Amino acid sequence: MTPSMRRTRRTHRTLRVAGAGAAALLALTACSSSGSGSHSGSAGSGSSSSKPSxxxxxxxxxxxxxxxxxxxxxxxxxxxxxxxxxxxxxxxxxxxxxxxxxxxxxxxxxxxxxxxxxxxxxxxxxxxxxxxxNQLEIATLPGNPDHVASLKDLTRSGLKVVLCDRTVPCGAAAQKALAAGGLKLTPVSYEQDVKAALNKVVLKEADAAVVYRTDVKAAGGKVQGVDFPESAEAVNxxxxxxxxxxxxxxxxxxxxxxxxxxxxxxxxxxxxxxxx
CATH class of the missing domain: 3.40.190.10 (Periplasmic binding protein-like II)
Structure with missing residues (x-):
């Protein structure tokens, strides 16, 4: 074999090795990209491209x-x-x-x-x-038999009024509204959340409760709502x-x-x- 032929064979072998290496690199890159895409699309991964699941x-x-x-x-x-x-x-x-x-x-x-x-x-x-x-509203019995027309009316003697506990937002808002009106009110009970307070009126265990407008609306005909201006000072x-x-x-x-x-x-x- 002449020196020229040996050089030609070495060149061909070098090209084959380089080509195989390039192919392997491309395959590795493709796998890496595919793996990354699969992870970002998994449920709950937080990716903007994934659908909520x-x-x-x-x-x-x-x-x-x-x-x-x-x-x-x-x-x-x-x-x-x-x-x-x-x-x-x-x-x-x-x-x-x-x-x-x-x-x-x-x-x-x-x-x-x-x-x-x-x-x-x-x-x-x-x-x-x-x-x-959200804004407060007074919930009364259907038909408002006690003729509650204002926040001050809730301070009348003999009227059973329920408030949310002072530690929860509806209770804190009620206290703020009472302070805005310069009023003091001792309820028959303090409830742990607004639904519990409203339920006292629904069950006729109270004559009125200071709750949210949304709760009065959700109760439908089970209660009647009364707006009062002091609620504007206690929007949550x-x-x-x-x-x-x-x-x-x-x-x-x-x-x-x-x-x-x-x-x-x-x-x-x-x-x-x-x-x-």
Whole structure:
């Protein structure tokens, strides 16, 4: 074999090795890209390209029960792979549960003060945003047999009035409204959330209760609402936040976005909430 022939064979061998190496590199790159895409599209990964799916646990103020139940069902309908689990109660109790380690993805509070319990540490939640507002109203028995026409009327002797506990947003708002009117009121009971206060009137265990307009509306003909001007001094902002220990941040963010969307705001407005 001549030197020229040996050089030609070495050149061909070198080209074959280089070609094989390039092919292997391309294959490795393709696998890496494919693996990355599969991860970002997994359920609850938080990727903006993934569709919301999996379980989303929402802790929400009692006054949001009807509207959030509707929103949860609609969210599930629009995202067949998602399941929304709702837990309602007094905002302070929910906040205490979250700081105590209760598993949840989203927290919707009836006041910034109770939201602050969760956000103060900095480890429990992302920055909250106000999504609706709510205003107080007096709930009386149907037909308003005691002729309650003002907040001052609730101070009449013999009238059985129920308030929310001072530690929950509806109770704090009621105290603020009473202070604005220069009034003092001793209720027959303080209730742990707004639904419990309203229920006292529904069951005819009380003559009146200071609750939210949304709760009076949700009760339908079971109670009658009475507006009072002092309520304008005690409007509650409702903040919502993604909890940092969420097991499904992608779907949780999508639920919050849905609540704040035009469609979500329509449901909330129909329930009697005000836009922020």
């Amino acid at each position: 999996g379980d989303v646990t929402v802790f929400a103020a009692a006054s949001l029960k009807e509207s959030f139940t509707t929103l949860g069902k609609e969210f599930e309908k629009q995202h067949p792979g998602a399941k929304v689990t709702l837990s309602f109660g007094g905002s302070d109790s929910l906040a205490a549960g979250i700081t105590g380690g209760a598993p949840a993805d989203v927290f919707a509070s009836a006041s910034p003060k109770t939201m602050k319990i969760v956000t103060d540490g900095g480890d429990n939640a992302t920055a909250p945003v106000t999504f609706v507002r 902002d409702y903040p919502i936040t993604l909890l940092k220990n969420s097991n499904n941040p992608g779907a949780a963010k999508a639920f919050i976005a849905f609540v704040r969307s035009d469609e979500g705001q329509k449901v909330l407005s129909e329930a009697g909430f005000r836009r922020p």
